[in-house]
């Protein structure tokens with residue numbers, strides 16, 4: 012997984028993959044698995060009860076500031092929230108289409124407005140990547156790539172650690 016993806020994209024991708032694990036081979040004929048996994052991911056990250064509680068039963072428009080707040084609260088993109096609003100029948104197809112057009116016109120489908128959601132971080136992932144070159148599992152350059160840092164920085168950090176370990 013790319014470390015440069017915003018957190019909401021990482022979370023959606025992971026939830027979508029979880030959907031495959033759970034739904035593969037269990038869907039009725041005619042149901043597209045990719046669509047089903049997208050739907051699953053949205054519902055997993057923003058359950059219907061929360062969507063209805065936070066957006067209300069029926070809306071004629073949802074402000075982008077609301078979508079931004081919800082994105083940061085739930086880790087689902089603003090566009091994802093708009094889709095959930097339609098799926099939960101809070102907005103009509105016509106309202107959804109109108110808002111999506113505004114999103115596109117403002118370039119928000121490529122990059123959503125406001126501060127991006129921080130990427131997910133896994134301490135265990137980094138722990139194992141730091142350990143791996145020392146055990147000969149991967150090369151230092153592969154470790155640097157996985158950590159998303161330049162090789163020179165990795166080498167400097169490893170050098171500092173070695174100095175710290177050295178007997179005084």
Ligand SMILES: [Zn+2]
Nearest residue numbers: 027031045048
């Ligand atoms: Zn898929």
